[in-house]
Amino acid sequence: xxxxxxxxxxxxxxxxxxxxxxxxxxxxxxxxxxxxxxxxxxxxxxxxxxxxxxxxxxxxxxxxxxxxxxxxxxxxxxxxxxxxxxxxxxxxxxxxxxxxxxxxxxxxxxxxxxxxxxxxxxxxxxxxxxxxxxxxxxxxxxxxxxxxxxxxxxxxxxxxxxxxxxxxxxxxxxxxxxxxxxxxxxxxxxxxxxxxxxx
Numbered sequence: 001x002x003x004x005x006x007x008x009x010x011x012x013x014x015x016x017x018x019x020x021x022x023x024x025x026x027x028x029x030x031x032x033x034x035x036x037x038x039x040x041x042x043x044x045x046x047x048x049x050x051x052x053x054x055x056x057x058x059x060x061x062x063x064x065x066x067x068x069x070x071x072x073x074x075x076x077x078x079x080x081x082x083x084x085x086x087x088x089x090x091x092x093x094x095x096x097x098x099x100x101x102x103x104x105x106x107x108x109x110x111x112x113x114x115x116x117x118x119x120x121x122x123x124x125x126x127x128x129x130x131x132x133x134x135x136x137x138x139x140x141x142x143x144x145x146x147x148x149x150x151x152x153x154x155x156x157x158x159x160x161x162x163x164x165x166x167x168x169x170x171x172x173x174x175x176x177x178x179x180x181x182x183x184x185x186x187x188x189x190x191x192x193x194x195x196x197x198x199x
Contacts, residue, residue, distance in 0.1 A: 002198070003112050004029075004191070005091045007103040009155075009163050010118040012147035013125030013132075013140075015180040019118060020097045022184035027191070030096035037086055037101050080158060100151070104168055105159040114194070116187065117169045124176040 006023065010016025017033050024031035087106045090096055091113070104115040120128075122144065129140035155163045166172060171190065175183045 002195070004095045005107060005110065005113045006097045006116060006187075006191070007107065007113060008097065008099050008116045008118060009102075009104060009169070010100070011120060011125060011164075012144050012151065013129045014118045014120040015128065015175045015183070016118040017099050019175060019180050019184045019187070020099050022181060023187055024097040026184070026188055027095070027097075030090070030094050032090055032096060033099040034101060037083060037090075037098070102155050102158045105155075105161075114171070114191065115169045117164055117172045118175050118183070119164065119172065120174055120176040 006020070006029070008016050008020045020033070021031055023029070083101055084106050087098060087101060087103050090098060091103075091107050091110060104113070107113045125144055126137060126140045129135065129143055130137060133140070133143070135143070152163055155161070159168075161168060164172070171187070173183055173186070177183075178186060
């Protein structure tokens with residue numbers, strides 16, 4: 001298979017990371033989830049607590065270019081800039097699956113990227129979080145609402161668009177329709193068909 005990067009954005013609790021991991025394993029691709037991206041960012045000298053703080057920052061002026069290179073209005077943008085660099089490096093290095101981190105936007109100038117968005121009805125996501133994290137219904141709802149808000153705000157801040165915007169994605173799938181494993185299989189079939197089409 002030629003070089004390919006699959007980006008997967010997802011609603012919290014819809015199974016995006018799990019589906020991405022299955023896909024990467026089958027394709028023998030590298031797999032990068034949010035934690036792995038952030039661990040590489042940390043190696044660039046950006047402390048973990050700054051990464052966490054950056055995720056909850058809203059309405060902060062973005063970095064600006066000068067003749068001496070980029071300057072940052074605050075540490076939030078330092079984190080985002082480092083994440084941009086890391087994701088570009090990962091995409092260049094080898095075929096891979098990247099979860100979240102607005103990677104579809106960051107890699108928009110590449111022609112070897114397949115952008116996927118995974119979603120599911122809220123009730124299905126609540127049940128998933130209850131099972132995966134061993135929490136009660138109230139806590140599961142709180143986690144979904146909190147994470148959805150933060151993820152949407154962060155993506156809007158970086159890209160100016162909404163995470164579920166179809167114009168940003170090639171494929172949008174409701175993971176509750178087939179279940180996580182079969183959703184991964186369906187994505188694999190689509191990738192294989194795209195390979196055949198490309199010749």
